[in-house]
Amino acid sequence: MSKTAIIVDDSKLSRMHVRAMVLRHKPDWSVVEAANGDELFQRLGETTVDVAIIDYNMPGDNGVEAAGKLRELHPDIHIAIITANAQDAVVSGIRALGAAFMPKPLDEEQVSRFLASTALPRRRAPQA
Amino acid sequence: MTGAALGMPPEAALDDLERDALAELGNIGLGKASTALGRMVGELVVVSVPSVDVLPLDEVAPSLEAALSGPLVGVSESLGGIFDGTALFLFPEADSLPLVRAVLPPDVPAEDAALLEEEALAELGNVVLNSALALVANQLGGGIDTGLPVVRRGTAGAILAACRGTGGTVGGEDLPLLHIDLRATAQTIGGRVVLVLDAGSMGRLKASLGGFIGRSRAVGV
Numbered sequence: 001m002s003k004t005a006i007i008v009d010d011s012k013l014s015r016m017h018v019r020a021m022v023l024r025h026k027p028d029w030s031v032v033e034a035a036n037g038d039e040l041f042q043r044l045g046e047t048t049v050d051v052a053i054i055d056y057n058m059p060g061d062n063g064v065e066a067a068g069k070l071r072e073l074h075p076d077i078h079i080a081i082i083t084a085n086a087q088d089a090v091v092s093g094i095r096a097l098g099a100a101f102m103p104k105p106l107d108e109e110q111v112s113r114f115l116a117s118t119a120l121p122r123r124r125a126p127q128a
Numbered sequence: 129m130t131g132a133a134l135g136m137p138p139e140a141a142l143d144d145l146e147r148d149a150l151a152e153l154g155n156i157g158l159g160k161a162s163t164a165l166g167r168m169v170g171e172l173v174v175v176s177v178p179s180v181d182v183l184p185l186d187e188v189a190p191s192l193e194a195a196l197s198g199p200l201v202g203v204s205e206s207l208g209g210i211f212d213g214t215a216l217f218l219f220p221e222a223d224s225l226p227l228v229r230a231v232l233p234p235d236v237p238a239e240d241a242a243l244l245e246e247e248a249l250a251e252l253g254n255v256v257l258n259s260a261l262a263l264v265a266n267q268l269g270g271g272i273d274t275g276l277p278v279v280r281r282g283t284a285g286a287i288l289a290a291c292r293g294t295g296g297t298v299g300g301e302d303l304p305l306l307h308i309d310l311r312a313t314a315q316t317i318g319g320r321v322v323l324v325l326d327a328g329s330m331g332r333l334k335a336s337l338g339g340f341i342g343r344s345r346a347v348g349v
Contacts, residue, residue, distance in 0.1 A: 010276075011247045011250065011251055012240070012243065012244065012247060013231075013232070013244045013247040013248055013251060014247075014251060016233060016244075017233070020233065057254060057258070057274065057276060057277075058276075059276060083258065084164060084254060084255040084258035084259045084262070085258040085261070085262050085274060086259075086262045086263075086266075087261075087262045087265045087266055087271060087272065088265075088266050089271050090262070104164070104255050104258075105164055105167045105168045105255060
């Protein structure tokens, strides 16, 4: 089924890179882009989004903060957070949101698995 | 061990064991960073085993200028958490083009090229610094907050001075100078990673290192 993915990253280069990866694996998907957390929520007012791929290191809200707000508004969106910052606290913050952690540089196989997983209903985050 | 480290005055220099522990952490952190960088730039660059030096502040710029020729590119991120300071990835400007080319998509529109070149350098630095720092933070059992990457060009001295200008005052502490070599097939691209600590952070670093040394010993016995 065709879905819409949003890529949230302050780097245009990174957005191009992720967009190309998504479309290589899911050529029938639509991809929209946002440069930060504020733009993410603007886009959500305009388009229905099924999948969000969010960079961690951004001006304004970081990726985990933006994903947390997104999760509250849209509990069923599949979220992946991409970062080279694999600190325990960052990774556990990502996992607590029920989001996927994808380390930078992105591994195409891992992105492919994440995209494939979005065909299933979202797994709920474990309750604390 | 931890108690002894915590009890030292904050401005004290690192002792031999702490220096050794920091070098070890730097080594494994840079190993991780090298792998990440190698994957970003594909087959173009092979990365050597990193080495780590801890230097007094006034020796850092001369050491960098001796090792890296010509104008340099520096990507820095400010640090908070278990220590305050700046992390910096430096390499010769002449070597930046093959790195950027390897990272940029082949079909970049000409009007975007200049912007994307800066972003490619920022992203390269971001991945190198965060890969290394995340590993160091996890080993030390604390958090390191990293700021957004800033790209600067100039001499080692000028880039270091600009970083320090944004990160508060820097005292006369020893500075870890982490060293990484990148080798391309036809040429050697040398790069250096530098961790600059703000005044007052040495005590916190020593306390974290003391904890790390204590845990390493407990595991080793």
